[in-house]
Amino acid sequence: MILPKNYFLIGLFLLIAGGWSGGVEASPALVKEKQCDTCHRFSKTESEKSAPDLFFAGDKFQKDWLGNFLKQPEVIRLAGHTRDPGFSKGTPQYTGPHPVLNPKEAQQMTDHLMSLKILKDAPPLELPALSKGKRVRVKILFERDYSCIACHQSYNLARQPRGGVSGPSLIDAGRRLRPEWVYQWLKNPRQFTTRGRMPLYTFDEETLRKMTQYIMSHKKDSKSK
Amino acid sequence: MMAILIGCGQDPAEKKPSPSPSAAAPSTPSPAPRAHPVTQETRETYQFYCAQCHGTDGHGKGINASHLTVPPRDHTKADYLETRTDEHLFTAIQQGGLAVGRAPCMPSWGHTLDDNTIHSLVSYIRELCQCEAL
Incomplete structure (x- = not known):
């Protein structure tokens, strides 16, 4: 017979084992491996960094676009990021190119980034096309x-x-x-x-x-x- | 941006004629101390917001300048700025270029900057142009 206390321990074990098995933890490891956190913030509590914040990436980006961007990055901020030390002078320190991920890595990273959200219970916005x-x-x-x-x-x-x-x-x-x-x-x-x-x-x-x-x-x- | 002040363009017709030798005589009294002096925070505010269009040195050559149809105001040129009152400059920053009949590429900063900060930016522009309103 399994005591109720043991259900908790078994659940805890499965939770930890599930995390170790890859799925959930794989993408943060990839963040470290690719050094994304050198330039991007993944938490609002971190000090400011010189590339766009990603702790609300799931609120901000469309999944398809994000996946394609990671495989084939393009320049969106033509004068560099506003927090780049050389921004105002028109001489940004970071001039790219943004690292390129292979399709498997891009898929993992996209899934992870799309899970990062700060908008709680934001209802879908229905906007008809403008005439x-x-x-x-x-x-x-x-x-x-x-x-x-x-x-x-x-x-x-x-x-x-x-x-x-x-x-x-x-x-x-x-x-x-x-x-x-x-x-x-x-x-x-x-x-x-x-x-x-x-x-x-x-x-x-x-x-x-x-x-x-x-x-x-x-x-x-x-x-x- | 902050200023494309009063418009984003330099209107040659508004240029003041060169002063006559007598007008350049050193009889002009020093301007009175300003109620909202320029502080380090004023300079940082200018660099953070205004320099995007007006440039880090106020010459109107910020990173957006070459992409605008009307060039940002050069804050170092007294010819135009001495024809504008401080109130005019304040309104241009607070409510945008359109509010003072100038180019719309200068946005309104009234919801971003408080009145004291805008007043101190007016003082800073006066420092850059080394001029006061006539």
Whole structure:
């Protein structure tokens, strides 16, 4: 007969053994092996590092994009990361290239990163596509009323990239980012970072949704990749 | 950004004519001490936010500058800045370029920076241009 106390011990053993067996622990080991934590923060309590924080990667990124990025990295921050010591002078210390993972490693890392979330109970955001006319009106908000174009690359009406480079490019934001994260970032970026170079805004709910829709409408053409 | 101040462009029509020899006479009194002096924090704030467009030395050649249709304001040039009041510069930083009839690439910083910080940035711009409002 197994006493109730022993059920606990057996459960504890299985939990530990399960962790040692690979699955869950494999990706953090890969983080160390690839030295991702040299540049990226995996916890909000770590001191600031010079590459994007990853402790909310599961909130921020789309899984397919992330997997592809890890296998074939691309430059998103054309002037380097805002925390790079040489950022403001236009001479970032880190100029890449970002390490490349093989398909198996990329799969493991993607699964791990997508498990890192800080948004609790965030409901899915349902955003219908913008009509052509509405898109033009939100584009005016994006470029004229809120000056986003000064720091972020986006498409002009002729589908050509234009805009500043101090912020991350939004050219492929619709494939890279999750709408729920874009919405929360625009609402209050301090949820994710204590200090950033982007102005804070107080969008009303309708504008917040329109801006999110507009950013998510940016998808790189397969031809222009 | 902070300033593409008052617009992102230099309007040649607004350039002040060169002062006559008599106007350059050293009779101008020193400006009164400012209520919001420039501190180390002011300089760091400028470097953190404004330098993205206006450059680390205020010459308007920040990392975004070459990508903007209207160039960021050069904060070292007195010709234009002495024609603007401190209140005008304050409003441009707090509410953005459009609020003062200038280019929209200068965003509003009123939800990011408090009034005292913005006042001290105005003082810093005055230090960069070595000018006061006429």
